[in-house]
Amino acid sequence: MPLLRDLPVEVSVLASIAFFVALGFGIVIPSIPIFADSFGVSALAASAVVSA
Secondary structure: HHHHHHOOOHHHHHHHHHHHHHHHHHHHHHHHHHHHHOOOOOOHHHHHHHHO
């Protein structure tokens, strides 16, 4: 793809970092209610803490 070759290296590095951060959130966020439930915390309380 010619568009990707025209980007500076710095932009490619930052885009890669942003992708992996988003991937990490995508993996961790859905498991928070399950993890919170093991401590007896409601999903609503866990969601409020995450969104704060």
